[in-house]
Amino acid sequence: MQIYADNAATTRLSDTALNAMLPYLQGEYGNPSSLHSVGQRAQEALTDARTRIAARLGCEPMEVIFTAGGSEADNQAIRSVAAWGKKKGKTHIISTAFEHHAVLHTLEALEKEGFSVTLLDVHEDGMVSASQVEEAITPETCLVTVMYANNEIGTVQPIAEIGEVCRRHGVFFHTDAVQAVGHLPVNVKEQNIDLLSLSGHKFHGPKGIGVLYARRGVPIFPLIHGGAQERGRRGGTENIPAIVGMAAALDEACDHLEEDTQKLTALRDRLIAGLSRIPHSVLNGNREHRVPGTVNFCFEGIEGESLLLLLDDKGVCASSGSACTSGSLDPSHVLLAIGRPHEIAHGSLRLSLSPDTTEEEVDYMIEAVTDVVAYLRSISPVWRNLEAGIQEFIIK
């Protein structure tokens, strides 16, 4: 048995997306820039995909820029506004402490180039507020970038309100919506979003493809210089199969959004209830404002990598924010940002579901996690100290 519960990392390519892609991996291999009929058929596919994606986002087709993924879109959004800001003497950027590294590391690079960056504190329930953003805005602020939904703990931010604050202060607003698009209703116009990043493989589309939405009038500069593709905003021959697959996957996800949300929310809540029964465990992130499929817990007295390996032995594919899985000494910056101490953050587990997940699988996962946590605690000197009262429990 294998249960894939790491859908926040990546998702299975849907059959709909695959079937949409196949012709463009086979006979329809044209370059959309070519004037001949083979190229023009590729151009039509490109235009069609762009139009459909724009409709799903609530924007104009020309506001959709295809990129090689969410990270590139984040880089381009931030770098573009920063370049504009520098010319205008606006070199202050506001973001949050729990953004994806595609945002945080771009901001770190800009700091070295002379920008000042304010990273807003994240509340312990994994939320930031529009008033926090408003208080941080200065006359020098050019950009606010706040993620739509957090990739590790799944909390959903008040994007429309933050967008409204930015609009009122004349500051550009970008949101990394990689974990949101295809999972939550998104409308860039209604939500006052100037720039938005999305990634195809997070909603059952292919990898290596994403979108930067940039509202008309927002200054955009290319990261990849080359041909006139994407109106000069992104050089390089378009990845037609991936673009077509992403458009098909997004249509499918949005068409089923309501039923999938209903199904996933029930499964997620069942999973949360089951894992909450493990003693000295805690759910990370706000209980209500979260994406339908993501659950993140900390278990005191154990370490996340060994938890993942033993879960994998039981057929459960999950992820963790422990240092051992991050390749650094520090555990997840997201868990630290919401105030979890290091020793607790090391014992984290993320399970992210998909519409493929069944109730039986959820029950199996609850049992598997319960068993593995109990076993790891039985060999943990930390747990022994906690039980003996030598150390105090952090998670009550």
Added chain:
Amino acid sequence: MALYSEKVMDHFRNPRNVGTMENPSGVGEVGNAKCGDIMRIYLKIDNDIIQDVKFETFGCGSAIASSSMATELIKGKPVSQALELTNQAVVEALDGLPAQKIHCSVLAEEAIKLALKDYYDKNGLDYDHSQFPDCENCAHCHAH
């Protein structure tokens, strides 16, 4: 290639000598929960021989496997041999560890050394202090 060798996975899945001990001759503990790994080693020493050894570990797969392998390598050995156990010997016996996991083998070596030191201290035995690690900070191990 998988992250860990089959040997590591075997010792991780089926750790040898895991548990605790009544009235140990010496106990050694290294690491801290902040860094994500703690090892505790219990020794039963009789006639200068390590008659029994147990460990408890909070940590990743390679930390558990390193503890298990290290205890296997010293069980039944004279104290003088146990003192000579190096982290490289643990790594070799495990058929290698990923570069970022070498510190786990260092923790295992040092936990054993500290348990031996505890045994010496408890019994008023003289020893060369320079043979034993300084466990004041994590960077000491994680620098390896």
